[in-house]
Amino acid sequence: MWSKGIYFVAIDVNKPLAEQGPFDIVLHKLLGEEWRDVIEDFRQKHPEVIVLDPPDAIQHLHNRQSMLQDVVDLNLSDCNGKVGIPRQLVITKDKNPSTIPYEVNKAGLKLPLVAKPLVVDGSAKSHELFLAYDEFSLSELEPPLVLQEFVNHGGLLFKIYIVGDSIKVVRRFSLPNISKRELSKVSGVYRFPRVSCAAASADDADLDPSIAEHPPRPLLERLAKELRHRLGLRLFNVDMIREYGTKDVFYVIDINYFPGFGKMPDYEHVFTDFLLNLKQNKCKKKLTA
Numbered sequence: 001m002w003s004k005g006i007y008f009v010a011i012d013v014n015k016p017l018a019e020q021g022p023f024d025i026v027l028h029k030l031l032g033e034e035w036r037d038v039i040e041d042f043r044q045k046h047p048e049v050i051v052l053d054p055p056d057a058i059q060h061l062h063n064r065q066s067m068l069q070d071v072v073d074l075n076l077s078d079c080n081g082k083v084g085i086p087r088q089l090v091i092t093k094d095k096n097p098s099t100i101p102y103e104v105n106k107a108g109l110k111l112p113l114v115a116k117p118l119v120v121d122g123s124a125k126s127h128e129l130f131l132a133y134d135e136f137s138l139s140e141l142e143p144p145l146v147l148q149e150f151v152n153h154g155g156l157l158f159k160i161y162i163v164g165d166s167i168k169v170v171r172r173f174s175l176p177n178i179s180k181r182e183l184s185k186v187s188g189v190y191r192f193p194r195v196s197c198a199a200a201s202a203d204d205a206d207l208d209p210s211i212a213e214h215p216p217r218p219l220l221e222r223l224a225k226e227l228r229h230r231l232g233l234r235l236f237n238v239d240m241i242r243e244y245g246t247k248d249v250f251y252v253i254d255i256n257y258f259p260g261f262g263k264m265p266d267y268e269h270v271f272t273d274f275l276l277n278l279k280q281n282k283c284k285k286k287l288t289a
């Protein structure tokens with residue numbers, strides 16, 4: 001990167017930000033109110049510095065309900081496919097777990113369900129997910145939770161990495177389909193590991209094209225454009241699944257801020273170009289101002 005004039009300087013969080021730098025861009029992935037105040041104060045005093053990305057926009061992805069809300073409002077019907085989110089129900093912290101079966105029945109959610117911690121804070125706990133085959137066992141879980149209908153998707157997931165205007169799609173192995181027969185024979189809630197992590201790459205696997213074919217490019221372009229705008233973020237990835245047996249019905253199940261881009265194809269070039277473009281666009285704005 002330095003050959004392109006890009007120098008990374010580690011920020012010392014124990015020192016005032018204003019005494020460090022000067023910076024063209026502040027790139028961060030720290031959480032918490034204190035850090036948010038530091039960044040917001042810095043942004044007020046240094047509007048010329050690009051903050052990647054604004055803390056309030058990042059915070060939006062730290063709750064699995066608000067995270068997907070912008071997808072619910074999308075209307076991509078004229079883009080070679082349909083994109084939605086699975087039906088889901090939030091169980092707030094104040095709810096007694098024994099009421100979960102009743103709430104699930106009242107909401108009409110269909111089993112099996114994926115139970116996810118409502119808060120996403122980078123901790124291992126926020127990635128502790130469970131598969132629930134019957135609603136009664138859900139009372140074993142600890143709110144706050146989001147309960148999402150499990151969508152059969154042929155055991156394959158698309159991770160769509162967004163870096164500014166760049167879109168890169170990778171295939172990852174995922175949870176296999178759950179048949180009605182299996183659902184009728186199995187009960188309980190089962191914790192499952194991070195099945196779609198980097199090690200679960202399916203890019204070179206020989207898979208049924210109806211499952212493995214990438215989502216249509218026009219759909220991805222529109223989805224990325226809409227989410228960049230609505231989320232106010234430039235660095236994130238989207239986990240999307242194709243409903244098994246359909247050609248172009250997709251569900252967004254997760255959005256992650258500033259994920260492990262190092263696993264993204266052509267990462268170095270994409271990230272370098274992104275940072276250079278940010279700087280160039282800032283200079284252009286200054287010239288025309």
Ligand SMILES: Nc1ncnc2c1ncn2[C@@H]1O[C@H](COP(=O)(O)OP(=O)(O)OP(=O)(O)O)[C@@H](O)[C@H]1O
Pocket residue numbers: 086114116126127128129148149150151152153157173174175194195196239241253254256
């Ligand atoms: N509604 C769903 N239907 C089918 N499979 C699902 C659903 N939700 C999650 N999964 C499966 O569980 C995995 C983890 O779910 P999710 O991505 O929401 O968790 P996470 O902890 O945010 O993971 P990440 O490491 O991607 O941040 C998904 O990659 C997918 O394999």
Ligand SMILES: O=P(O)(O)O[C@H]1[C@H](O)[C@@H](O)[C@H](OP(=O)(O)O)[C@@H](OP(=O)(O)O)[C@H]1O
Pocket residue numbers: 121122123159196197198237256258259260261263
């Ligand atoms: O460490 P937290 O804040 O929990 O965020 C994780 C994301 O949730 C995951 O989605 C990232 O993995 P992917 O890049 O495979 O999505 C994962 O990437 P990593 O495993 O390369 O760190 C993390 O960014």
Ligand SMILES: [Mg+2]
Pocket residue numbers: 196239254255
């Ligand atoms: Mg995910």
Ligand SMILES: [Mg+2]
Pocket residue numbers: 254255256
């Ligand atoms: Mg996630």
